[in-house]
Amino acid sequence: MKIDNTFRTADPDEMRRQLEGHESLLIPEVARLHERYASMTCPECDSPCRPVINTDRPFKPGQVTPNVLLHCNHCKAIFEPETKIIIRFGEAYDPLPTPADLFVNEPWDPLGS
Ligand SMILES: [Zn+2]
Numbered sequence: 713m714k715i716d717n718t719f720r721t722a723d724p725d726e727m728r729r730q731l732e733g734h735e736s737l738l739i740p741e742v743a744r745l746h747e748r749y750a751s752m753t754c755p756e757c758d759s760p761c762r763p764v765i766n767t768d769r770p771f772k773p774g775q776v777t778p779n780v781l782l783h784c785n786h787c788k789a790i791f792e793p794e795t796k797i798i799i800r801f802g803e804a805y806d807p808l809p810t811p812a813d814l815f816v817n818e819p820w821d822p823l824g825s
Contacts (some may be wrong), residue, residue: 737776745777748793752782755796759786763793 731788761782772779782793788802 734767741776749780749782752793754782754784754787754789755791756789756798756801757784759784761785761791764790788815 726788745763752761753759754761761784763780764783766779766781769779781790781799782794783790784802789798790800790802791798
């Protein structure tokens with residue numbers, strides 16, 4: 713038996729029909745989070761921030777939206793929005809290694825120089 717690994721998207725008209733009459737969970741939650749993040753400032757320098765996907769942990773149990781961290785527009789610190797704990801300082805500081813740094817490939821030097 714041959715397995716077809718082709719990714720197929722659902723028919724948009726059929727998806728609309730299936731969703732009719734159901735309340736959207738995503739739109740109000742995204743609007744709420746957008747407003748909340750826009751009102752938050754950097755715990756290091758009090759500047760505005762923007763949400764970025766937490767690539768180390770992109771999903772949280774029970775959360776319908778992607779898990780995000782906030783990135784300061786000024787000092788580039790990255791912090792967890794719920795606790796305001798700074799996970800990484802920006803370029804103006806000595807950057808702290810994160811688990812994501814472990815997966816960044818160094819340029820391969822075949823001669824080992
Ligand atoms: Zn900052």
